Amino acid sequence: MNAIELTGVSKRYGEVLAVDDLNLTVEPGRTVALLGPNGAGKSTTITMLLGLLRPTSGRVRVLGRTPGEAVAAGQIGAMLQEGTLIPELTVRELVDFVRRLYPDPLPLGEVLRTADLTDLASRRAARLSGGQTQRVRFALAIAGAPKILVLDEPTAAMDVESRRAFWAGMRAYAALGRTVLFATHYLREADENSDRVIVMARGGIVADGTAAEIKAGAGGGTVGFSLGAQSAAGLDALPGVTGVEIVSGTVTLRTSDADATVAALYRRTTLDVRGLTVGGADLEDAFLSLTQAAEV
Numbered sequence: 001m002n003a004i005e006l007t008g009v010s011k012r013y014g015e016v017l018a019v020d021d022l023n024l025t026v027e028p029g030r031t032v033a034l035l036g037p038n039g040a041g042k043s044t045t046i047t048m049l050l051g052l053l054r055p056t057s058g059r060v061r062v063l064g065r066t067p068g069e070a071v072a073a074g075q076i077g078a079m080l081q082e083g084t085l086i087p088e089l090t091v092r093e094l095v096d097f098v099r100r101l102y103p104d105p106l107p108l109g110e111v112l113r114t115a116d117l118t119d120l121a122s123r124r125a126a127r128l129s130g131g132q133t134q135r136v137r138f139a140l141a142i143a144g145a146p147k148i149l150v151l152d153e154p155t156a157a158m159d160v161e162s163r164r165a166f167w168a169g170m171r172a173y174a175a176l177g178r179t180v181l182f183a184t185h186y187l188r189e190a191d192e193n194s195d196r197v198i199v200m201a202r203g204g205i206v207a208d209g210t211a212a213e214i215k216a217g218a219g220g221g222t223v224g225f226s227l228g229a230q231s232a233a234g235l236d237a238l239p240g241v242t243g244v245e246i247v248s249g250t251v252t253l254r255t256s257d258a259d260a261t262v263a264a265l266y267r268r269t270t271l272d273v274r275g276l277t278v279g280g281a282d283l284e285d286a287f288l289s290l291t292q293a294a295e296v
């Protein structure tokens, strides 16, 4: 049975078609990043997955049930962009209060450890920083040991150290066979913390695969070499080249076809090419080319 199944799901807010005929299945145990620019439809998709919003059309299933049934059975844990904590309670009290609402919760110590909150357990919620509050919200999301964890931009407001601790906790949680779906703007986070990246733009899916597949599928990359005092004239006309950048005598060509660019560099120019480097596209290039193509 699939962990998540969206079939022909659309959501319209008046004039705005926020999600456009989305089809998506996620098998159990996967960690999936939902990546996309502002307004791509990520939050709307997540909100429908949690049963907080009804699709205008289409069908949503979580572990074979409606979202409402899955939530009622404690099978989904969520960390959304909003949500306040009870300020008078300590971190320990809050986490314990929430975990007791579930039939088969994680042990308190394990929740605190996974969310890197052991040292903050006695701190009142009112006295937590933004990043620490986010970690408590993560703790509350996993407290009931849900099979499916849904996180909407979980690292917003976290500093570098909190982020690192958060992702380590998330990976530890996922490593026990649970399914995780998280939305992010951060390409690097998607690349490092998921085994599948779904790129959304304008309410639809524009790419779906591992980060490596998406990078390869977007094609292209960079060709660099030491130009020294030689002229850069004509480099922008070589096959595949989409951009030329020169910094301190080193040129970097952005190209949609690195092989063709390198071949032409040797055959069609008289340049003395030294220190040649060829790099693949990074996820950022792939993301931009995919999401911009969808804007047209």
Ligand SMILES: Nc1ncnc2c1ncn2[C@@H]1O[C@H](COP(=O)(O)OP(=O)(O)OP(=O)(O)O)[C@@H](O)[C@H]1O
Pocket (backbone or CB within 6 Å): 013, 016, 017, 018, 036, 037, 038, 039, 040, 041, 042, 043, 044, 045, 185
């Ligand atoms: N309650 C609402 N009423 C009207 N329009 C909405 C509402 N919520 C979202 N939208 C619109 O739906 C589209 C998708 O928004 P959504 O928040 O799902 O995107 P997102 O990918 O999560 O963006 P972000 O990364 O900025 O959170 C946007 O055009 C947004 O303006």
